[in-house]
Amino acid sequence: MSPATWTHQQRVERTIAAITLVVLIIWPAAGFSSYWTHQILIETFLFGIAAASLIFLYAYGGMVSLAQTALFGIAGVILGNLATASGAGGTSKGLHLGWDPTLSLVLAIVGTTVIGLIGGAVASRNTGIYFLMITLTYSVIAVYTLGQVTKISGFSGIGGINNYTPGWIGNILAHPNRLYYIALGTAVVAYVLIRYIVRTPFGVSLQGVRDEPIRMGSLGYAVPLHRTLAFGFAAFLAALAGVLYVWWSGQIAPGNVDLPETISLLIMAVIGGLSRIEGAWIGAFAFILMDNYISTSTHIPLIGFGGTLFGGSFNTVIGIIFLVIIVISPNGLMGLWGRLFETRRQTTGGESPDAPAAPPAGPPKVSPDRPTT
Amino acid sequence: MKKYKLRSWKSAAVVAVAVTAFAVWATSSLAASHAATVKVAIMTDCKGAFGFGYELDIGGAQAAFAQYAHGKPTNKAKPSAGMTNISVNGTPVQIVGYGCGNDTVPVAVTETKRLMEKLGADVMVGPLSGDEAVYVANYAKAHPTKTFIIGTAGSEDPTMQIHPANLFRYHGDGAQWNAGVGEIAYKKLGWKKAAIIVDDYSFGWTSAAGMILDFCAVGGNITKRVFPPLNTTDYAPWVRQLPPPTQVDGYFSAIGGTGTSAMLKAYEQQYGKLDPNKWIGNLFFGFLGADKTIAPKFVGAYIGGTGTGPGLKTAQAKAYEAVIKKWYGPAKLNPADLFVANYYNAAWALVQGLAKSGGAVGTALQAALPTKLKEGYAVSRGGYAYLDSRRQAIQDQYQLQLVKNADGSVGPQTVAYVPAVDQSFGGLVKPTDKPYGRTVPSCKKVVTPWQGKIKVVKNGVITSQVYK
Numbered sequence: 011m012s013p014a015t016w017t018h019q020q021r022v023e024r025t026i027a028a029i030t031l032v033v034l035i036i037w038p039a040a041g042f043s044s045y046w047t048h049q050i051l052i053e054t055f056l057f058g059i060a061a062a063s064l065i066f067l068y069a070y071g072g073m074v075s076l077a078q079t080a081l082f083g084i085a086g087v088i089l090g091n092l093a094t095a096s097g098a099g100g101t102s103k104g105l106h107l108g109w110d111p112t113l114s115l116v117l118a119i120v121g122t123t124v125i126g127l128i129g130g131a132v133a134s135r136n137t138g139i140y141f142l143m144i145t146l147t148y149s150v151i152a153v154y155t156l157g158q159v160t161k162i163s164g165f166s167g168i169g170g171i172n173n174y175t176p177g178w179i180g181n182i183l184a185h186p187n188r189l190y191y192i193a194l195g196t197a198v199v200a201y202v203l204i205r206y207i208v209r210t211p212f213g214v215s216l217q218g219v220r221d222e223p224i225r226m227g228s229l230g231y232a233v234p235l236h237r238t239l240a241f242g243f244a245a246f247l248a249a250l251a252g253v254l255y256v257w258w259s260g261q262i263a264p265g266n267v268d269l270p271e272t273i274s275l276l277i278m279a280v281i282g283g284l285s286r287i288e289g290a291w292i293g294a295f296a297f298i299l300m301d302n303y304i305s306t307s308t309h310i311p312l313i314g315f316g317g318t319l320f321g322g323s324f325n326t327v328i329g330i331i332f333l334v335i336i337v338i339s340p341n342g343l344m345g346l347w348g349r350l351f352e353t354r355r356q357t358t359g360g361e362s363p364d365a366p367a368a369p370p371a372g373p374p375k376v377s378p379d380r381p382t383t
Numbered sequence: 384m385k386k387y388k389l390r391s392w393k394s395a396a397v398v399a400v401a402v403t404a405f406a407v408w409a410t411s412s413l414a415a416s417h418a419a420t421v422k423v424a425i426m427t428d429c430k431g432a433f434g435f436g437y438e439l440d441i442g443g444a445q446a447a448f449a450q451y452a453h454g455k456p457t458n459k460a461k462p463s464a465g466m467t468n469i470s471v472n473g474t475p476v477q478i479v480g481y482g483c484g485n486d487t488v489p490v491a492v493t494e495t496k497r498l499m500e501k502l503g504a505d506v507m508v509g510p511l512s513g514d515e516a517v518y519v520a521n522y523a524k525a526h527p528t529k530t531f532i533i534g535t536a537g538s539e540d541p542t543m544q545i546h547p548a549n550l551f552r553y554h555g556d557g558a559q560w561n562a563g564v565g566e567i568a569y570k571k572l573g574w575k576k577a578a579i580i581v582d583d584y585s586f587g588w589t590s591a592a593g594m595i596l597d598f599c600a601v602g603g604n605i606t607k608r609v610f611p612p613l614n615t616t617d618y619a620p621w622v623r624q625l626p627p628p629t630q631v632d633g634y635f636s637a638i639g640g641t642g643t644s645a646m647l648k649a650y651e652q653q654y655g656k657l658d659p660n661k662w663i664g665n666l667f668f669g670f671l672g673a674d675k676t677i678a679p680k681f682v683g684a685y686i687g688g689t690g691t692g693p694g695l696k697t698a699q700a701k702a703y704e705a706v707i708k709k710w711y712g713p714a715k716l717n718p719a720d721l722f723v724a725n726y727y728n729a730a731w732a733l734v735q736g737l738a739k740s741g742g743a744v745g746t747a748l749q750a751a752l753p754t755k756l757k758e759g760y761a762v763s764r765g766g767y768a769y770l771d772s773r774r775q776a777i778q779d780q781y782q783l784q785l786v787k788n789a790d791g792s793v794g795p796q797t798v799a800y801v802p803a804v805d806q807s808f809g810g811l812v813k814p815t816d817k818p819y820g821r822t823v824p825s826c827k828k829v830v831t832p833w834q835g836k837i838k839v840v841k842n843g844v845i846t847s848q849v850y851k
Contacts (some may be wrong), residue, residue, distance in 0.1 A: 044500065045496075045500045045501040048500065049496050049497075049500060049501065096817075154612075157612055157613070157614075158583065158612045160583060160584075160610075160820065160821060164583065164584060164585075165514065165583065165584035165585070165612070165613045166488065166513075166514040166517055166538075166584055166585045167488050167514075169488075169517055169518055169521045170521045170524075170545075172525075183525040259489075259492045260518075260521055260522070260525075261488050261489075261492055261518050261521070263487065263488035263489060263514070264487075265487030265488055265489045265490070266488075266489045271489065301493070302493075302497060302501065
């Protein structure tokens with residue numbers, strides 16, 4: 011894959027990506043607003059990873075998963091319960107096992123991945139709307155488990171988790187830039203990992219399973235196993251995001267995994283573009299920007315008619331933007347971007363080789379009368 | 384679609400310039416204002432179970448700024464319209480923003496960071512709810528140069544277990560609010576055995592703890608504790624877990640929000656008409672809208688207070704109530720409402736602190752915040768509420784009874800005065816104890832500092848009679 015074989019669009023994108031990466035790396039040192047560094051950008055990185063897990067499952071697996079937020083929360087809850095300790099000045103909820111932070115971190119990520127594999131195994135024989143409903147069930151189970159099992163969380167959740175970071179990370183409260191670089195690095199690693207996996211034989215056959223599960227089954231591929239492993243990998247990514255979140259906010263509660271949060275993640279992914287992984291971070295950035303700047307206290311003189319935009323109602327604004335994006339460009343912002351490069355002559359179908367072969371535009375085919383292998 | 388042919392280097396340069404310009408615009412929105420201006424954020428809820436508290440909290444706080452710091456309300460009927468001209472001995476004070484929480488923690492996280500980091504507030508007055516305050520307490524620990532004065536959150540943890548040096552609370556926690564009501568149940572209503580139904584989260588546990596500690600201390604016994612999760616809609620299975628009225632003398636309730644009427648309805652369907660002598664609720668039986676829906680079913684019932692004394696006729700209380708009416712009369716704020724009173728006291732404490740620190744914030748302000756406050760409803764010790772060693776208020780408490788007013792409405796009236804209640808209940812609760820929860824506190828016969836000293840309040844006057 012030498013630069014000579016890159017298409018025009020790829021060249022532009024990779025240049026922008028390189029420049030953006032350089033800017034992001036020097037950002038904290040450049041003395042820009044610390045609110046941007048420690049809130050907007052870190053949130054973008056970590057929610058981008060969670061959104062990327064959702065987009066990965068949809069774009070490469072043909073599965074719409076509403077369980078990514080739940081898995082994100084589960085990782086945070088596991089880490090919170092294992093790593094925090096009780097006692098004077100300690101946090102007040104959770105099991106307080108006080109285990110070694112590095113071990114807790116590993117167990118949180120591994121544990122969530124295992125839960126994802128189990129969940130994926132249960133759901134793997136279903137597709138389309140049924141798969142979506144099963145993952146929604148997982149999400150609801152997570153909310154109620156976290157809310158009602160007060161030993162592990164309860165309504166208030168667990169707090170102060172960012173006091174218990176591993177030694178090799180150090181004190182991120184005293185050195186918040188460390189969390190910035192960890193989040194940035196993890197986001198880059200997650201992106202590279204996804205791009206790598208979809209080119210492996212597993213990734214390619216996963217895309218085959220996405221498009222033609224019956225044919226793949228008759229060719230001898232284990233279709234449910236592919237879906238299960240894909241779901242497990244997405245759980246791993248969601249776990250990374252969850253761990254970063256609890257280090258950033260210090261807190262995890264059922265309110266982090268409820269239906270509005272699940273939908274927020276879906277909105278981030280859709281705004282960014284469900285067909286491309288890059289859309290995860292673009293969508294997360296757009297969403298978080300709006301979330302932070304549209305509120306009753308923000309006056310937008312140009313747009314807001316001298317007052318706040320739509321009375322400061324974030325939900326109204328995000329809803330309108332979401333509608334507009336769906337109508338104009340169902341493939342989100344990345345889809346709009348891709349259209350800039352479309353030529354009139356349809357040579358290769360006008361798609362960049364980066365994007366996976368057209369994922370289903372509408373809901374994936376559901377054939378209830380045919381066994382899904 | 385237009386045929387775009389972008390030259391990759393030109394387009395990349397354009398994008399880079401756009402990104403940089405955007406970044407500069409975004410960061411310039413944080414340009415430092417006058418170094419001398421003190422930035423205050425009022426953190427409250429505008430959505431969720433306590434969304435109605437938005438105007439009450441802001442109104443209470445701003446009334447104090449108006450009375451003691453020359454503040455000018457923008458709109459006397461709508462506190463959230465803002466306030467200008469606030470200054471303390473020449474130091475300008477700017478309210479940079481109102482937090483818009485929804486009682487849950489994730490929103491508290493983003494709102495706190497927005498107020499303290501994006502808008503750069505030096506001081507937070509708030510938050511409103513218990514779980515938000517637990518987060519804010521942990522946040523305060525990590526940000527020692529910022530100051531936090533709790534608005535009206537009643538959870539135990541922020542000052543008992545977490546207790547950062549820059550967090551102050553000038554009102555009681557949910558347990559303190561109920562101090563005395565258990566003793567009244569035992570002595571006046573003759574309850575020996577009771578069951579308790581509690582919202583399964585930190586404020587529910589804290590509120591229930593006050594009832595349990597007090598009732599058990601005098602010799603009562605809590606035979607069953609039931610914990611429906613927050614936001615339950617069907618209370619029938621939970622009511623079924625309660626012992627029937629033949630097996631207990633009464634029920635304590637620490638259910639709040641929309642759950643209160645739902646739970647009582649389920650109980651009525653199971654056991655018939657509600658008996659005011661067999662139920663003692665916490666503040667959710669008489670305040671925050673319950674006076675119209677729930678109180679009418681319980682005329683004559685005792686309910687737990689909130690540290691305010693509705694109907695108290697002391698000069699200090701009347702003066703405080705007049706101040707609220709003066710500044711926000713058209714907004715119809717009830718001065719005895721805990722949301723109004725507690726935010727008022729927090730803001731007043733801040734003004735006093737800034738006056739003493741000469742406008743300095745950070746650790747200087749924290750050292751200058753008053754350790755005693757002449758709160759409207761304070762009577763003991765010269766009419767002051769005092770802060771203990773953990774910056775938690777030792778506050779007079781008032782237990783209430785639902786009475787029918789002359790105009791036919793039902794509302795809480797002060798019937799008992801419990802002097803100087805501290806968060807540890809006289810040493811019974813220690814910071815090393817597990818925080819209040821499903822099994823904490825246990826039911827023990829002990830002596831509370833106010834046992835046998837609860838004074839009867841008749842028609843707003845504290846008599847010398849005690850509850851025997």
